[in-house]
Amino acid sequence: MPLVQDLRFSLRMLARSRGFTTVAIVALALGIGANTVIFSVANALILKPLPYQDGSRLVVVFSSQKQIDLPKAPSTDSEYSEWRKQNTVFEKMGAEKDDNLNLTGDGDPERLAAGLVTASAFETLSVSPSLGRGFTTDDETPGHNQVAVLGHGLWQRRFGGQRSVIGRKILLNGRPYEVIGVMPRRFDFPQRREIWTPFRPPENDAEHRGRHSLTVIARLKPGVSIEQAQTEMTGIAKRVESQIAENTGWTATVISLHEELVSDTKPLLTALLGAVAFVLMIACANVANLLLARSSVRRREVAIRAALGAGRGRLLYQFLLESLILGLAGGAMALLPALWGIDVLKKIAESMQVATEDIQLDATVLLFTLAVSLLTGLLFGLAPALQASRTDLAQTLKQGGKGSRSEGGRLRSLLVLAEVTLSLVLLVGAGLMMRTFLAVSGLKPGFNPERVITYNVSLPLTGSDHGNGLFLNDRPDPERGHIPITYRRDITPDYLRAMEIPLLKGRAFTLADTENSQKVAIINERTARKFWPGAGPLGKEIRFGGDRKKNPPFTIIGVAADVHAQTLSGAATYEVYLPCRQSPASDMYLVVRTKDDPASVTPQVRSALRELDPELPLFNVRTMQSYVAEAAAETRVGMLLFGIFAAIALALAGVGIYGVSATDPLVLSAVVGILTVIALIANYVPARRASKVDPLIALRYE
Helix, strand or coil: CHHHHHHHHHHHHHHHCHHHHHHHHHHHHHHHHHHHHHHHHHHHHHHCCCCCCCHHHEEEEEEEECCCCEEEECECHHHHHHHHHHCCCEEEEEEEEEEEEEEECCCCCEEEEEEEECHHHHHHHCCCCCEECCCCHHHHCCCCCCEEEECHHHHHHHHCCCHHHCCCEEEECCEEEEEEEECCCCCCCCCCCCEEEECCCCCCCHHHHCCCCEEEEEEECCCCCHHHHHHHHHHHHHHHHHHCHHHCCCEEEEEEHHHHHHCCCHHHHHHHHHHHHHHHHHHHHHHHHHHHHHHHHCHHHHHHHHHCCCCHHHHHHHHHHHHHHHHHHHHHHHHHHHHHHHHHHHHHHHHCCCCCCCCCCCHHHHHHHHHHHHHHHHHHHHHHHHHHHCCCHHHHHHCCCCCCCCCCHHHHHHHHHHHHHHHHHHHHHHHHHHHHHHHHHHCCCCCCCCCEEEEEEECCCCCCCCCCEEEECCCCCCCCCCCCECEEEEECCCHHHHHCCCEEEECCCCCCCCCCCCCEEEEEHHHHHHHCCCCCCCCCEEEECCCCCCCCCEEEEEEECCCCCCCCCCCCCCEEEEECCCCCCCEEEEEEECCCCHHHHHHHHHHHHHHHCCCCCEEEEEEHHHHHHHHCHHHHHHHHHHHHHHHHHHHHHHHHHHCCCCCCHHHHHHHHHHHHHHHHHHHHHHHHHHHCCCHHHHHHHC
16 A cells, blocks of 8 residues: 555654654654643633533623722622513523531531522523432522532532432531432532522511622523623613612623633633744744755655656655654654643642643543644644755756755744744743742732731621621712722731731720720721821721611721732722621631741640530631732742743754754844844833933932
């Protein structure tokens, strides 16, 4: 068979040039392997469809408030109720509210990440329990028996995966719940949940109904687009705004569920896909350069084959076949570094609490690797094949097959120039990522995280109001839709001292600030600058909620330094600290500053908690430094990967430059020119700023 003969001939030719073949395959393996690793992550986190039936029809409906810059906020109970009643574009609509529950009884007390869900939530996702049943509308009715659905992981870990768990009574926050179902493996929507209970909206609590706490999901009717749904929901939101005073200024935003789930990881992965594409292009340019250099050695072979009757098409086919073999060999070898790289990335992702089950060399990733290998073979092989198959038969035979050093020189120089340029782009990208990481790492969070460990404790059956609308007693209430949002922190008297958050004005809380004393508050510096830019805020009164009779005021007694509580790089938010005895919370963090290793005090804290209440679980034990490190984790990972890819690119470019004449003026001048341009760009801005300085002012300063 001609194909088999051609394959044998190509393999023999590649085997004769073992040095060339080894370098080419290794270069391709590095480029293809890097692409395989990043594609496996992108495939798992971005490209794979949602694990729900007709997942493309699932959307999230957010509340939006442009005046206070809240593009995607949870919805209120009243909004969800009206949206569900009035819409004609959704087949199903459900809602979920974040919750935490203490599981006690058999075994040690345990804190569970829970979800309060409507009966329609699982139906909207088209997911049914793998064991037992889901929730019904009767389960949402107040006074009905308390029921719960377990997550698969909790069922396995706590109940041994026994089917007899259905109908069993368990204690959640000290109350009996009947287990009615177990969800399928890996079901954890919208985040990692371990247990679900029915959502029962309060009947006569207007304040609670106006609180934004629900994640609303919906399934589009067949043939309905997101744009159509958005148009209708905007109209419904306007009608709700006219009906409910609390909804003034609020609207609805419809976003694809898939798009919402990948929004955080998509920018970084897109940048990394671009980076590995550059690495692959450098590898292709490298191998193409090597093939061009090798083609000059094979000119006599080509001439003899042409003399024996081989046409240019036949020669072109033979050279492309060799390139495809190199590409496939590079792709096969790329699986080894890809497996190692995927393992490393999975460990990094797990440290960032990102699900890693789908990051693997599955069929989709292997097909991608095969396609890239074939495409790469054609990409780097086409130009050298065209060059090698075009030969002057008479001239070549006269010269005895010795090729000219200048043959293909222009193309080879351009390839090296491309390698150097792409390498510099990656180096600049790595440098920018490093600068960003150093900038983020150098930001002061507003507190001292060293030798601090935190513990989470949840007390059942206590009120917790983290209501966010801030009102100033000495000023008229702002119009609805323009109420500033603040974050409330319920703290003990020594919290600021334990965190080493400076108190800039006034006094700290004391044990005398109890439920029977004057209600007091401490605000952060940004809040003071925003609302009292000229006069001092001490002695001013604030409250949470518009009803002056129902919401008693808090008197400001101090101003604390700003803390980056949300992100390291973002601006500080508006913060209000309240004494925990005047504003009790069900969930609190214990903060312990130690003299030595923070982990050494954990046994003592557990012992003290057991003496206080043996049914209280102590969970989420972490050092404050780990929180700070996690805030910069994505930037750190991006910097690390860009640096690795830039190093690979430099190594490949070095091989490419080594195979070209060291005195090639085009390459040398191009490299010098590129470096000069980069230097000029880097120095332009500071030079321009310096040129604007008044000489007299500079001399006086000196």
